[in-house]
Structure formats: C-alpha cells, structure tokens
Amino acid sequence: MSVEKLQRYREQMRTELDKVVDFWQKYSHDTQYGGFFTCIGKDGKIYDELKYVWLQGRQVWMYCRLYRTMERFNKPEILEAAKSGGAFLRRFARIPNSGSPWKCAFCLTRDGKALKVQRTIFSECFYVMAMDELARVTGDKDMQAEAAQMMDQLVHWVRVDPSGLGKPQLSGDTPVCSMAVPMMLLCLVQQLTEARSGEEVDKYREVGGWCVKQILQHLQVKNCRPTNMKQPGVCVCVSEPVWSVRWKPFALFGAISIGSIELSMTVFVQRGGTAILESVSSEGKELPGCEGRLQNPGHALEAGWFLLQYGLENGDQELQRTAVDKFMEIPFLTGWDKEHGGLLYFLDVDGYCPTQLEWSMKLWWPHCEALIAYLMAYSHTKEPALLDRFSQVYDYTFSHFSDAENGEWFGYLTQQGKVTLDFKGGPFKGFFHVPRCLYMCEKILDSILNKQET
C-alpha cells in the first residue's frame, strides 16, 4: 500500500479524533455537579442525567491519556475536565456499608447517589484506570496509591474469593472464566506497570502472566459438529494450525459442506480446529449449552491486541503469533458478515442461533477493536494481508458508524447496516472505544510513517 494511502488514513483518524473530542467537551460536561453526562442524543441533547460509573472512569482515563501523550490535547480544559470527573468518582463511586470499602456502584444519579450496583468487577476496574492515569498527569501520589489498593482488592475478588461481590453461591454453580475478566485485569496491569519498575511492578507482572494464561484457555481445539456446518462461515474447521494457512483463507477456511446429515446424530466427527470461546470453565474446559458455545468476535479481537502488546513488551514471539493468527484471524473468519459486511455481535460456535436478541446487530465497538488490532498487527509483521483487513473494516466502519452531520459515531446498526439506535452516548457507550481507537490508530500510523520516512 502506498505511503499516500497511509497518510490519508492518518489524516482521517486525526480529523475524526478532533471532532469526537469536541463533541464530548461540548455536550458531556456537567458543570453543576461534576462528572459527565453520557446519555447524549444524536445531536448532543442530554436525554437522561444518570451517570454510569464505567463511563465516568473511562472518560477520565481517555482525557488524561490524550492530555499526557498527544501534544494538541495538552490543554488546561482537558485536564480540568478529567479532574472534575476524577473528583466526582472519588466522592461518589464507592458504596458505603456495602461490605467492602472498595465496591463501586454501576450507576449514580446526577448528584452522585448510588442507584444500581452490579455483582461484577468492572466499575472498579475503570475506577483504577481513571485514578492511575489521573495520578500520572497530576503527580498525586495518594491517588496512585488508591488505584493500587483497589487493584489489590480486584485481584483478591478474581483469584481468591469472589464472595464480596454479592453473588449468592448456588448448588449448580461451576466456576466459569469469562474472557472479560482476565482481559480487563491485563489491561490494568499494562496501565499500572507502564514506565515503572520495582516490587509493585513485579507483583503486577505475575498477575499479567496469569491473565495471559487465562485468556489463552479460551482458544479451544473445537470439535465441530457436521450437522451445523450448513450455516456458512460460523464454524471454522481446518486440518492445519490456523497460522500456516492464513493467507489463503477462503481455500481452506470456508464452511465444509456435507449435505443434510441427520440432525439427531450424536457421534461427532472429530476435526482439528479452533475457536475463541467467550466463557470456559476455570480449567479451560468447554462449558455445556449456549454459554459454552458463545463467541464474541469483538471481544476476541480486543483480546488479540492486548495479547500482542503484552507479547511485544515481553519479547514473547509465540504469544505475538497466537495473538495475530488466532485472536485476530478467527473472529474475522467467523464473525464478518459476508452478505452485509461488518462484524456480527455474537455467534454460536456450533451454528445454533444465539439467544441474545442483539446477536446479529453491528455494534461500533467491535469495529473499533478490529481497527486497532489489524493496524497494530500490520505495523509489527508488515504482512500486507493484515493491512487489507484493516482497510476492509475501515471502509465499513467509516461509512456506517461515523455521523458526518452531527459528529461522533452511531453505536448500533441492524444486520443490514441501518442505524437503529441513534444516540451518541448511552448506558454502555461513552467517551472510550471511539476515541481510543482513533488515538491508537493515529499513533500507530505515526510510527509506521515515521519509520518509512527515515
């Protein structure tokens, strides 16, 4: 691909990032109570004043990251907004009398009263990200210590005892490893260790290694049932490891048509093959039923670039290869909608219909993660096919999600690519996936182009 094309991509990423930052600066700041509105309509109008803790933490983190690492965002108003969000979180996010001093709410009223609490760790994770990045910008050691203490609590909940999260223990419970948990912890490890050293960092590195192992458990040698192979592209079966055939995908990867074998047949044809499963047992075994068969291509792609980054930082070439060849390749082969374009949200590895009502919708964030993943993989491998992947995702993403009229991106399309929820911010869409994608792609393109120029 020509340098001009890469320069055009960089220009587009840069312009779009400026527009997205403008949008959130203009509409999301709550100057009365602090923190950020996140329920923002297509034209910037606030349609709900609730404050979601995930999104408060993410916006603080993103503002700080832009302020700290991109010169054109090193502006007092960005820092002030981040500080306002940080102060709001510190004052209101944690729930008093909840059994743990670290448990955070999921959702707050505009003035900071707790409204909902989840029995998971994610509000707390984004709290850590916000506090650590804000501490890097402000030099506030107390805040950094708070992030570290919260991280210790998170590791305890995940690796030692989850009972503090409030889920009752039930007789049918089997310990499940959801990919989101080690992914999120790995992301925090990368946040907390960046450009630091010492005992604390060694402790996090051990956690990081554990996370990588956990994530890799989701990569399964999967037995594909022939009865479900009629749904093309859903189940990938190959007779060789994926990486060796990567550049001839449609020769070997396409669905294997085997006609109409009896549905009641229970003997599975065994084949070497691969899949990234969203949930596995804590020993990495497949879980029964829908839960065990669920695939989330966007999540696999996000895990892909987390693993690639970790592999690069630690000089682990095998991990780099797995990240690219499995975590980035499989979700594309299984998740890209060949008829309408775009990445499907959920899939069942055996070709059943997922039970999630939104399974066939196209959401913005898997496309953001795909753009980062393929561009990062290309910048390290220089394999042209990865840049082609990036271009394909780019074309779909910028023509479907980006709103030229009012700025920012739509988040939710039908399978056919029509906007079906038209807001720019909502309970799960804030100032995070879009700007992080644009920011990272701009940085990666900078580095590719700088190397080519020298």
Add this chain to the structure above:
Amino acid sequence: MSVEKLQRYREQMRTELDKVVDFWQKYSHDTQYGGFFTCIGKDGKIYDELKYVWLQGRQVWMYCRLYRTMERFNKPEILEAAKSGGAFLRRFARIPNSGSPWKCAFCLTRDGKALKVQRTIFSECFYVMAMDELARVTGDKDMQAEAAQMMDQLVHWVRVDPSGLGKPQLSGDTPVCSMAVPMMLLCLVQQLTEARSGEEVDKYREVGGWCVKQILQHLQVKNCRPTNMKQPGVCVCVSEPVWSVRWKPFALFGAISIGSIELSMTVFVQRGGTAILESVSSEGKELPGCEGRLQNPGHALEAGWFLLQYGLENGDQELQRTAVDKFMEIPFLTGWDKEHGGLLYFLDVDGYCPTQLEWSMKLWWPHCEALIAYLMAYSHTKEPALLDRFSQVYDYTFSHFSDAENGEWFGYLTQQGKVTLDFKGGPFKGFFHVPRCLYMCEKILDSILNKQET
C-alpha cells in the same frame, strides 16, 4: 363481519393450538429428570438443557388449564406431563439457605441444581400458578395450600418488605412501581379466586383491588414536548379523552407537526393527552429519564385484558371502559409500526430513542396479548372497530410468526419482519404466550358464535 369469517378464525385458532401442543409434547418433555426442556430449535432440536423456572411453571399451568377446560385435551398424557413438571418444580425450584424458604431460582441445570437467581418475584409467581392449577386438576389440597403460602410471601415482598429478595438498599433508590408486578399479582388473584369463595378469597379480592389501582397509576396525563413531535406516531396528543374519538383515530391522533422549535426550549406546551408508562413512582408520579419515559405496548395490552376481565367479573363498567379505551387503544396508536406492520417492543413517550437494543424488534408475545385483548373487547362491546383491530393484528401475526414448516411460532423478528432468532423455545419463550393466546381466542370465538347461533 360475517359469521363465516369468525368461524374461520376459530378453525385457525383450533388447528394452530393442536399443532403447538403437539410440538411441545413431542420435543420438550425430559423423561429422564422430569420437567421440560425449553431451549428448542426451529425443528425441535434441544440446543441447551437448562431449565428456566418461569417456563417450567408456565408449562405446568398451561397443560393443566387445557386438561381442565378443553375436552380434547382432557387426556392422561397431558396430565402426566403436568404432574412431572409440578414434581420437578416442587423438588428443585426453591433454594435452600437463601434466607427465605420461598425464594426460587431463575434457572436450574437439567438435574435440578440452582444456577441463577433473580432478585424479583416472577419465578415465584409462576410457581403459584403452576401449583394452584395443578391442585385444581388433581385435588391435592397440600399443593393448593403451598400455592396459598407462596402467595402470602409474594404479597409480603411486594407490599410490606422487599428486602428478602436480595436487592441492596442504595442511597439513590426511589420506590418504583413496575407494571409487571401488580399485573402479575392480579393474574394470581384471578387464578386463586376462580370459582371459589370464603375468607381467603376476600383477602385476595383486597389484593386484586390494590393491583388494579397500581396498574391504573401507569396511565398518565402526559405533557408532550413539542420538540419531539417530529417523530410520527410516537407521542400521542389529543385535546379530548381518547375514548370519545376512538373510531376516528387518524383524524385526531396523528402526530402534530409543529416545525423545528428550538431543542433547548424548556417550557413545555401543555396538552391533555395520555400514555401508558411502564414504570412510575410508587405514588404514580413520572420518574426521571429513560426509565420514566419507557412504554411497552405489549405489556399495556396484556394489562388491558387483565383489567377488562377484572372489570367484568366485578361489574365495574368504568374499569371496563378504561381497559379498552386506554390500555388497548393507546398501545396500538403509539406502538403499531405504520411502515412495516407489527407492534414495536419499546418506545419512549417523548420520542427519544429507547436504550434497549431490541426496541424496534417485533416479538411474538405482544402480538399474542393484542389478539386476546381485541377479541375479548369485541366480544363484550360488539364494536366492529375492535374486530378490525383484531384482524389487523391477526394478519400480521399469522403471516410472520407461525412456522408452517416445522410448527410452533418464531419469537423474534427484525423491525422489517424477518426472523432473526429462529428457535421455538428459549430462555424467555416457552409453552405459554402462544398456547394461551390460541386457547383464549378459541374460547372467546366459541362464546361469540354460540350466542349468534342461539
């Protein structure tokens, strides 16, 4: 409408009911562990063995109701299946050591181990329905007493103290009345009082009166914001009460176009108008934000026929009128998709985009409830326009949801009417809304035609 047309409807309901009962008899019975599979693919294949307690209870109830009140289903195999489901529920549904001897799981493994528990009352409600109806069929007094005890616990959770349900009390909590709760309790009151008398029945009647009052609180005189009137059909504003203009809906009900009034304007134009809101405060006031603006047309229609039935049983003519003119008319005017047909799943009363990803999908159950509602309303008022409504919903429903090839109904369509989840049973779709609709419509048509023949 001609008698022949009504006879054709009855024939269609009867044939379809037979096919649906066949489908579940053939595929859903777990002869090994008892109870019912409910995750059933389009052609009858079990794709997950989990047993959802709502759906176990509903299937027991439906089998018993058919056995008890329709001669052609008064067959030993129907009774045996119901008993098997009842025994499974009694043995496994309740969670030991959960703080209350009555708290039920939401989801069980195939062999009855608790897997998930909701912090709501619905598993318990369907347990009551199952036990009471099964007791009516078998004459088991213990079972009937168990249903009554569980009902007492439910009323306590709803009206006295919800803390036993396990939701933590948070500082931002405001007491909310979700329409589902009084609707469900009213349904249980009707179940428990049918053809009975005595002290217990008087107690339930008081609960029933309370439920009706709670449901009526969801009927709001709503201030429509002119800024949102550009989205046609979403916000209904009229200058007269709805009932008086019911038969000329498109003359008076269409969206009032007022051009592009400034979005920032905060003075609302006051208009008399109405809306059925899904959640209100416990005093019947509107709640702030998305939650307060949410409308669920299918739920309003279901509440409509519950209220009509209650009004008829109690000779309350005003309630009958409100049921038909508000709870059945408003959801149609706001919820019917004029472009693609069918009832939308969720709407925002002020015309914002709902945040539920599935808001624009067409689900089977609102259509089932609409068919019952309009036919019941017609049979009592004889107003031809109500039969027209029934016909319109009927045409959409039978041409989109019913599967002529493999039997039973699809549950989930895109806004455009395409099947997007192709299973016949899932975590929330069991042997309930479809057969209850067909059963009730057949019964109502019987009564209309019998009267016409005499």
